[in-house]
Amino acid sequence: MQGNRNLYFLIALFLLIVVVFILYYAWPFITGKTFVLATTPIDPYDPFRGQYLKIRYEISSLTSQEFSEGEKIYVSLEEDSQGVWRETGVSKSKPSGDFIRGKVSDVSGDRVFVIYGLEQFFFERGAEVPTENITVEIKVTSSGRAALSQLLQNGEQVKINYLSEESD
Amino acid sequence: MQKSGNISFGRIASIIGAVLIFVGAAWLVADNWSFFPKWLKIIVLLVSTSASYIFGHLLKQKNYTAAGRALLALGSLLVVLTLFQLSQIFNLPTSLSHYTLLLLISWIFITATAYLLDSKESLFISMVLFFFWTLIGYVSSTSEFAEPNFFFGHGFVAIFACAALLFYGSTMFHKSLSHQFENIYKFWGAFYVLALFYLLSFQIILGAFSFADFNTEIFTVFLSVFIAVSIIAFGILVFLTSRKSKLSKKELGIFLGILAVGLIFVFSANVFPPSSSAPGYCYEKSCYDFKTESECNTSPPNANCLWKPSLDNSGFACEFYSCYENSDEESCTSAPEKFNCVWEDTYCTQTLRAPADISQCYNFESEENCLVSDSCVWQTSSFDLFNLKNVNLSFKIFWLFSNLVFIGLILLVIWYGSQMGSTKIVNLGIGAFVLEIATRYIGFWIDYKGYFAFSILAILGGALIIALSWLVPKWRSRLINETKKHAR
Numbered sequence: 001m002q003g004n005r006n007l008y009f010l011i012a013l014f015l016l017i018v019v020v021f022i023l024y025y026a027w028p029f030i031t032g033k034t035f036v037l038a039t040t041p042i043d044p045y046d047p048f049r050g051q052y053l054k055i056r057y058e059i060s061s062l063t064s065q066e067f068s069e070g071e072k073i074y075v076s077l078e079e080d081s082q083g084v085w086r087e088t089g090v091s092k093s094k095p096s097g098d099f100i101r102g103k104v105s106d107v108s109g110d111r112v113f114v115i116y117g118l119e120q121f122f123f124e125r126g127a128e129v130p131t132e133n134i135t136v137e138i139k140v141t142s143s144g145r146a147a148l149s150q151l152l153q154n155g156e157q158v159k160i161n162y163l164s165e166e167s168d
Numbered sequence: 169m170q171k172s173g174n175i176s177f178g179r180i181a182s183i184i185g186a187v188l189i190f191v192g193a194a195w196l197v198a199d200n201w202s203f204f205p206k207w208l209k210i211i212v213l214l215v216s217t218s219a220s221y222i223f224g225h226l227l228k229q230k231n232y233t234a235a236g237r238a239l240l241a242l243g244s245l246l247v248v249l250t251l252f253q254l255s256q257i258f259n260l261p262t263s264l265s266h267y268t269l270l271l272l273i274s275w276i277f278i279t280a281t282a283y284l285l286d287s288k289e290s291l292f293i294s295m296v297l298f299f300f301w302t303l304i305g306y307v308s309s310t311s312e313f314a315e316p317n318f319f320f321g322h323g324f325v326a327i328f329a330c331a332a333l334l335f336y337g338s339t340m341f342h343k344s345l346s347h348q349f350e351n352i353y354k355f356w357g358a359f360y361v362l363a364l365f366y367l368l369s370f371q372i373i374l375g376a377f378s379f380a381d382f383n384t385e386i387f388t389v390f391l392s393v394f395i396a397v398s399i400i401a402f403g404i405l406v407f408l409t410s411r412k413s414k415l416s417k418k419e420l421g422i423f424l425g426i427l428a429v430g431l432i433f434v435f436s437a438n439v440f441p442p443s444s445s446a447p448g449y450c451y452e453k454s455c456y457d458f459k460t461e462s463e464c465n466t467s468p469p470n471a472n473c474l475w476k477p478s479l480d481n482s483g484f485a486c487e488f489y490s491c492y493e494n495s496d497e498e499s500c501t502s503a504p505e506k507f508n509c510v511w512e513d514t515y516c517t518q519t520l521r522a523p524a525d526i527s528q529c530y531n532f533e534s535e536e537n538c539l540v541s542d543s544c545v546w547q548t549s550s551f552d553l554f555n556l557k558n559v560n561l562s563f564k565i566f567w568l569f570s571n572l573v574f575i576g577l578i579l580l581v582i583w584y585g586s587q588m589g590s591t592k593i594v595n596l597g598i599g600a601f602v603l604e605i606a607t608r609y610i611g612f613w614i615d616y617k618g619y620f621a622f623s624i625l626a627i628l629g630g631a632l633i634i635a636l637s638w639l640v641p642k643w644r645s646r647l648i649n650e651t652k653k654h655a656r
Contacts, residue, residue: 006284007225011218017277018214018250025258052262054481061477061484106483108461108475113483115261122256124202148259162202 028147032139033098035077035085036152037118039134052122053129053151055136059087059100060114066092067104067112074099074144075114083155084135094144101144118148128161206257213253217246225285241289244278248297264308268390271301282349291349295356302327302394309390319380321373323391325364325434329427330398332360336423337405344414355592358581361423362600364430365574369604371567371611375554377437378563426577433570440566442559448548450538452529457545458486468543469506472518491518556615574604586651594647602640605632 038058059075067073067090077085077098089095090112102114118138123129130153137149151158197204197212204212224239251270260266275297282291306323335357342350367373387395409415455473458464464475464486478485491509493516494500500516503509508519529544538546556564578600585593609632612625 003225003229003285007221010281010284011221013280014217014221014247014277015214017273018210018254021251021254022210022258025254025260052259054262056477056481060481108484111484113477115481117261118259119481120262121259126202 025147028139028141028145029149032141032147034149035079035098035100035138035140035146036083036135037138038084038086039136051125051127052120053131055119055121055134057116057118057136059102059116060119062087062090062112062114063110064090064112065110066090067107069104069107071104073102073104073112073114075102098140099144100138100140100146116146118146121148121151123160124162126162130158134158209253209257213246213250217243217250220246221281221285224287228286237287237289240281240285240287241293244281244287244290244293247277247281248274248293264304264311268301268305268308271297271304275301286348288348288352291352295352298331302331305390306388306394309388310386319376321367321377321380322386322434323388324367325430326386326391326395328360328364328367329430330395332357332364332423332427333402334398335360337402337409340409340415340420341405344409344412351590351592354588354590355596358584358593358596361426361430362577362581362596364427365570365577366600366603366607368430368433369571369574369607371442371556371559371563372554374433374437374440374567374570375442375559375563377434378441379438426580429573433573437566440563442554442563448535448546450529450532450535450544450546453543453545455486455488461486469508471543472507474504474507491516556612571604571608575601578604582647586647589651591648591651594651595644598640598644598647602636605636 040056040058059077062073062075064073072092074091074093074095075087076089076091076095077100078088079085085098100116102116104112105115106113118136121136129151133154135152135155137152138146139149140146201209220239220243224236224241224243226236227233227239228236230236248270251274255266255270275294278290278294278297281287282294303324306327307320310318310320310323335353338353339350339357342353406415406420453467453471455464455467455471458467458471458473461475461484464473467473467486472489473486474489475484475486476489477483478487489504489507491500491503491507494503494509495516497511497516500509500511503516509516510519529538529541532538532541532544535546538544556567559567578597581600582594582597585591585597609625609629616625
């Protein structure tokens with residue numbers, strides 16, 4: 001029957017959209033290399049999607065005069081003695097070694113503000129999240145696309161307490 | 169819910185039982201959602217969405233039409249929920265451009281569902297998504313260059329006019345095919361025309377049109393593509409309808425004429441400026457009033473401003489600096505000198521300065537006097553500027569005329585709905601009429617302050633509510649009856 005064929009087609013299309021969505025955004029977790037970045041977290045609330053942590057990275061604000069707003073930027077990274085990856089240089093094309101790709105969202109004099117798509121971390125409602133001494137573990141693909149893996153506090157995975165957990 | 173006409177006690181009991189099980193299961197899932205691993209959340213959403221579509225379709229096939237339609241609508245809503253939940257699971261950006269993408273995918277998929285599964289409710293949901301997609305998409309497309317006071321009016325007018333064109337064209341085309349979706353497109357076509365004129369019924373928006381220069385900056389890529397696609401689609405739909413010899417040229421002419429009137433209002437607004445001088449107030453500059461790095465760095469020390477990454481993570485901004493931000497002695501002592509930060513055993517604080525005389529700005533009543541002082545800024549007050557008490561006579565007449573046109577249009581929409589036998593369009597027109605009365609009434613409250621105006625407006629408002637509560641239901645029921653007669 002035509003009606004049933006339409007239904008199968010729709011369900012298949014829906015599953016395809018979801019699988020493509022998941023694969024695209026999960027690709028850094030499957031193929032990426034792990035980095036840890038230093039952060040400055042703040043704690044806002046999104047009306048559409050609930051509670052989340054807005055994260056600014058040490059590498060969000062960089063010094064360079066070569067870039068204009070909207071441009072792609074490649075940031076070279078090197079690990080320090082504490083296991084945190086720091087910026088060692090910026091370029092317009094893929095550098096050799098370890099790097100992450102971002103987009104310049106603002107330019108002010110010789111400083112550029114860069115977004116990487118890693119600036120938010122979501123929780124369920126009623127979460128109690130620490131915001132001090134936070135670093136972030138990320139995964140970066142060979143093209144430089146990054147995904148946020150987990151929050152770390154003093155190098156350990158952050159334990160999130162939910163208010164309902166306490167009341168039970 | 170029944171197949172033919174009789175419904176047995178057993179069937180009612182089984183439906184209540186099924187609903188109870190569903191509510192109980194949904195409650196359990198909702199209560200424990202935060203403890204579900206990500207993969208389980210995804211599976212719950214996929215299974216519930218697919219199940220809604222499958223059971224909705226099966227129930228419709230077995231002539232349980234109402235339950236089937238409700239489940240198909242639920243499936244469509246769950247598609248939106250799934251996409252938003254996935255973007256939460258993957259910590260994707262909270263930017264408007266990301267929401268635009270999610271709404272676009274949802275809109276396209278749910279529109280396809282509406283046609284493939286013959287679901288009017290899904291089409292209605294897709295129309296709601298389309299409304300938000302256009303507005304959010306346009307605002308997001310301006311974000312790279314828009315200043316905080318960027319005027320979106322021209323862009324919104326273009327979106328409403330083009331969406332009205334698109335859905336009027338779809339109405340004609342579906343009518344020529346005798347397709348059941350004709351009425352939904354008709355409703356949304358009327359909605360966008362009413363929305364356009366409702367926008368123009370506000371004196372603050374008409375006034376803003378008269379001040380805002382029309383410039384090509386409003387034509388972002390999003391808006392330009394949207395306008396082009398809408399006009400081309402409208403042309404194709406009119407052509408296809410005319411090939412079936414079912415095009416009412418008179419109706420088409422009236423529709424295009426109405427849109428032209430709306431555009432004439434927009435472009436003639438600058439002929440009627442609301443007033444010659446802009447009322448406002450003078451206040452001391454805060455950090456956000458220093459727009460560039462050099463302005464920020466040379467701001468008065470008492471303002472405590474520092475050029476740094478903004479709180480919303482969108483770039484740099486001049487923001488308030490507090491010595492308390494420094495959690496260790498090293499960062500405290502290396503803070504810029506102008507902030508006078510000192511380390512006090514365990515925390516960083518600021519040494520006291522002589523307080524600035526911040527009261528002086530508030531004493532200046534004119535923009536000229538205000539701007540003499542470097543530390544003061546003049547803020548034009550839109551509410552004062554466009555307040556009916558302050559605007560000149562020609563602008564008042566222009567605004568009154570736009571409201572009369574809006575009321576005329578509402579009556580035309582109600583008449584059209586009753587002639588076409590569409591109770592939904594009649595209800596839309598009546599809703600717009602009540603909205604117009606309520607909006608103007610609230611507007612008078614805002615414009616005319618004081619005890620006398622308060623008492624007069626309260627008495628008038630009370631009388632209006634009594635009259636409307638008596639007249640509107642009667643008017644509505646008479647119109648609906650007439651409309652149903654036409655529909656037969």
